[in-house]
Amino acid sequence: MSKIVPVGVSARHIHLTQEHIEILFGAGYQLTEFKPLSQPGQFAANETVAVIGSKGQFDKVRILGPARPASQLEISRTDSFAIGVKAPVRESGSIDGTPGITVKGPAGEVELQEGVIVAARHIHFHTSDAAKWDIKDKQLLKVRVGGERGLVFENVIARVSDSFALDMHIDTDEANGAGVKNGDSAEIVD
Amino acid sequence: MSKIVPVGVSARHIHLTQEHIEILFGAGYQLTEFKPLSQPGQFAANETVAVIGSKGQFDKVRILGPARPASQLEISRTDSFAIGVKAPVRESGSIDGTPGITVKGPAGEVELQEGVIVAARHIHFHTSDAAKWDIKDKQLLKVRVGGERGLVFENVIARVSDSFALDMHIDTDEANGAGVKNGDSAEIVD
Numbered sequence: 001m002s003k004i005v006p007v008g009v010s011a012r013h014i015h016l017t018q019e020h021i022e023i024l025f026g027a028g029y030q031l032t033e034f035k036p037l038s039q040p041g042q043f044a045a046n047e048t049v050a051v052i053g054s055k056g057q058f059d060k061v062r063i064l065g066p067a068r069p070a071s072q073l074e075i076s077r078t079d080s081f082a083i084g085v086k087a088p089v090r091e092s093g094s095i096d097g098t099p100g101i102t103v104k105g106p107a108g109e110v111e112l113q114e115g116v117i118v119a120a121r122h123i124h125f126h127t128s129d130a131a132k133w134d135i136k137d138k139q140l141l142k143v144r145v146g147g148e149r150g151l152v153f154e155n156v157i158a159r160v161s162d163s164f165a166l167d168m169h170i171d172t173d174e175a176n177g178a179g180v181k182n183g184d185s186a187e188i189v190d
Numbered sequence: 191m192s193k194i195v196p197v198g199v200s201a202r203h204i205h206l207t208q209e210h211i212e213i214l215f216g217a218g219y220q221l222t223e224f225k226p227l228s229q230p231g232q233f234a235a236n237e238t239v240a241v242i243g244s245k246g247q248f249d250k251v252r253i254l255g256p257a258r259p260a261s262q263l264e265i266s267r268t269d270s271f272a273i274g275v276k277a278p279v280r281e282s283g284s285i286d287g288t289p290g291i292t293v294k295g296p297a298g299e300v301e302l303q304e305g306v307i308v309a310a311r312h313i314h315f316h317t318s319d320a321a322k323w324d325i326k327d328k329q330l331l332k333v334r335v336g337g338e339r340g341l342v343f344e345n346v347i348a349r350v351s352d353s354f355a356l357d358m359h360i361d362t363d364e365a366n367g368a369g370v371k372n373g374d375s376a377e378i379v380d
Contacts (some may be wrong), residue, residue: 077267077366089338089369120338148279148310149364154340170277170367174339176267177360179279 003133003188005123005168008038008114009175012058012075014049018067024049024105031065041066052102055084072102072115076173080118087152090117091157119171122157123163123188131185133188135160142190143168149179153188159185193323193378195313195358197335198228199365202218202248202265204239206291208257214239214295218323219257229314244273244327261292262305266363270308280307281347312347313378314354316336323378325350332380333358339369342379 021027031045048060053072058079072095073087078086085099099190123177124142125135134140137160156168168186175181210220221235235253241263248269262285263277270277275289290302313333315325325331327350334342346358358376365371 001349064223076268077268077369080361081366148345150344152342152344155338173363174367176271177364179267 001133004185005166005181005188006038007175007180007184008167008169009180010119010169010171011062011109012172014060014074015064015068015070016049016070016103017069017071017151020045020071020103021067022064022108023108024103025108029064029107031067032064034172037064038163038165039147040163041139047105051083052104053083053085056082058083059131061110062164070095070115071103071110072117073103073112074117074119075170076171077118078173080116085093085116087116087118087135089120091120091122092117094173096127111131118155119169119186121153121155121168121170121174123160123166123168125158125166126164127160127162128160129166130160131157137161139190143186144189145178145184147179149177151178152176153186156188164180191323194271194375195333195356196228196379197365197370197372197376198357198359199372199373200264200309200359200361201252201264202239202269202362203234203252203254204256204264205260205262206239206293207259207261210261210293210300211253211257211299213298216292216297219297219345221257223255224252227232227254230261230353230355232315234261237295240294241273242294243273243275244256246272247261248273260285261293261300261302263302264307264309264361265280265294266361267308270306275306275308277308279310279311280311282307292309309359310347311343311345311358311360311364312349313356313358315348315350316354317350317352319356320348320350325378331378333376334379335370335374335376337369339367341368343368343376346378 045063139158238250319325
């Protein structure tokens with residue numbers, strides 16, 4: 001049985017706490033939805049912020065909602081060189097010891113003390129998908145994409161939950177290096 | 191016998207004809223060497239040019255010397271989105287039907303009619319390396335890099351010549367997506 005998963009390409013984006021949203025956009029401010037994401041309840045917000053590193057900045061970084069318990073900026077390694085922030089490859093939410101950055105919104109500025117990461121490649125599985133394919137949460141998978149820039153990604157982390165929809169998340173470096181785009185398919189080969 | 195090759199990461203760069211060098215830098219101008227590259231006789235020049243696409247431009251694109259029979263700009267797919275040029279993945283020198291771009295130097299401007307590519311991943315083999323490992327010119331190889339972003343590149347083109355030194359060339363998207371840097375090692379696995 002072929003294990004085919006859709007590919008979602010993550011451009012640089014930021015997750016913010018409600019406290020940080022209010023510093024950046026004003027007291028009581030609530031994010032507004034631009035479009036839904038593949039994971040149920042998650043959305044790209046209309047709001048963007050600037051992030052400022054030692055060597056450069058990005059002016060319009062999309063906020064993904066809803067608000068989270070910790071703020072986290074996810075950038076590609078190419079981005080990390082461009083703005084001068086040594087972001088390690090991490091799973092989302094695993095930000096201990098990661099570098100910080102300055103975040104600027106229309107109403108104020110936040111100096112994040114940590115939270116800048118390059119997201120580790122991963123696949124969201126609904127519990128039923130994982131059961132069908134005998135895949136366990138945290139399992140490391142090998143996933144192949146075809147085409148002229150075809151390759152097999154190793155160390156793809158399985159994340160299994162009732163609240164997830166099947167989707168493989170890679171960043172723009174991985175997608176561009178593999179010649180794949182949003183909505184393409186990949187195959188779990190091991 | 192392990193087939194280990196050093197990895198060379200190609201940032202965006204341009205090759206120019208002598209005619210174009212003289213338009214961009216002045217009549218009779220000769221490129222000057224900044225540093226030698228891994229391939230014998232090839233060098234990064236001190237000179238840079240600006241390249242201007244429909245959505246943006248890069249101001250300091252390194253010229254690689256010596257002058258060539260055809261001008262060719264090599265960019266990453268990330269770059270191609272940034273400047274708005276639909277560059278296909280091609281082997282160096284295979285530029286028929288590729289898009290052009292505006293190139294600007296201190297003495298003038300050239301409108302390239304074609305020549306913008308995303309370089310196909312490849313390995314340069316000296317004839318003796320290829321013979322030792324039983325690898326033929328144009329053979330497509332699979333090459334693994336390890337580490338937390340480990341992966342196996344497919345469709346890696348073997349290029350064999352007495353004038354080559356052993357080196358695998360990938361672009362910045364591929365390198366950043368695989369978490370490798372200049373001088374790291376990769377293994378030919380098939």
